[in-house]
Amino acid sequence: xxxxxxxxxxxxxxxxxxxxxxxxxxxxxxxxxxxxxxxxxxxxxxxxxxxxxxxxxxxxxxxxxxxxxxxxxxxxxxxxxxxxxxxxxxxxxxxxxxxxxxxxxxxxxxxxxxxxxxxxxxxxxxxxxxxxxxxxxxxxxxxxxxxxxxxxxxxxxxxxxxxxxxxxxxxxxxxxxxxxxxxxxxxxxxxxxxxxxxxxxxxxxxxxxxxxxxxxxxxxxxxxxxxxxxxxxxxxxxxxxxxxxxxxxxxxxxxxxxxxxxxxxxxxxxxxxxxxxxxx
Numbered sequence: 360x361x362x363x364x365x366x367x368x369x370x371x372x373x374x375x376x377x378x379x380x381x382x383x384x385x386x387x388x389x390x391x392x393x394x395x396x397x398x399x400x401x402x403x404x405x406x407x408x409x410x411x412x413x414x415x416x417x418x419x420x421x422x423x424x425x426x427x428x429x430x431x432x433x434x435x436x437x438x439x440x441x442x443x444x445x446x447x448x449x450x451x452x453x454x455x456x457x458x459x460x461x462x463x464x465x466x467x468x469x470x471x472x473x474x475x476x477x478x479x480x481x482x483x484x485x486x487x488x489x490x491x492x493x494x495x496x497x498x499x500x501x502x503x504x505x506x507x508x509x510x511x512x513x514x515x516x517x518x519x520x521x522x523x524x525x526x527x528x529x530x531x532x533x534x535x536x537x538x539x540x541x542x543x544x545x546x547x548x549x550x551x552x553x554x555x556x557x558x559x560x561x562x563x564x565x566x567x568x569x570x571x572x573x574x575x576x577x578x579x580x581x582x583x584x585x586x587x588x589x590x591x592x593x594x595x596x597x598x599x600x601x602x603x604x605x606x607x608x609x610x611x612x613x614x615x616x617x618x619x620x621x622x623x624x625x626x627x628x629x630x631x632x633x634x635x636x637x638x639x
Contacts, residue, residue, distance in 0.1 A: 434579015476626030
């Protein structure tokens with residue numbers, strides 16, 4: 360019968376409007392090389408593999424792969440993996456709380472009305488980039504350095520550097536270069552006008568193994584670290600909705616809030632669009 364397989368749409372408003380995630384269950388018999396090869400074949404931004412937890416506090420463990428390497432943490436793979444695990448009959452040890460084990464440690468998820476939400480993990484790297492690093496981002500995005508209002512490292516696994524532009528329109532107008540001879544992952548953020556249905560517009564630009572720059576449809580890890588940044592700097596004080604994927608014809612919607620303890624939560628819709636069993 361092979362292994363259970365789900366193709367989950369994460370963060371979309373309707374089917375086929377978010378970020379797709381292949382999830383392979385019962386994957387403990389696969390080697391790291393197998394997982395990397397399968398991920399390259401799927402050719403999505405990430406693919407995840409569910410294996411038994413090694414930490415007794417966790418409900419399951421997930422391994423997250425891009426087409427080039429394994430990640431310690433990523434956002435839409437976290438929500439999509441939890442969705443697939445629950446749909447396959449997974450039973451959390453604690454009522455209403457799911458604990459995922461991944462390379463970054465334990466990540467807590469909760470049901471947030473009709474959505475799943477994860478607790479944003481601590482940053483691996485934060486703080487202001489150097490002026491040389493910010494100038495390099497401006498060069499890659501093909502914008503004036505003066506257009507960048509503020510910048511921060513927003514690295515919670517994938518390695519994001521986030522830049523704030525003056526408006527959502529400025530974010531949507533960016534035309535990055537197509538190739539870059541180095542490792543770079545850029546998050547672009549800009550506010551919508553007051554009263555708009557969404558508070559911010561985000562775009563995520565990352566590299567592939569050939570140095571081609573690609574735009575990710577909807578990115579949970581970036582929204583998590585950007586949310587932490589926006590709350591910490593006082594740019595937001597309450598729950599907000601971010602839009603992402605607009606330039607790609609997607610309608611990603613990410614729900615971000617901070618609880619009374621200061622924990623930032625990132626949520627969105629999850630839908631299984633295809634399911635079955637693998638042939639391996």
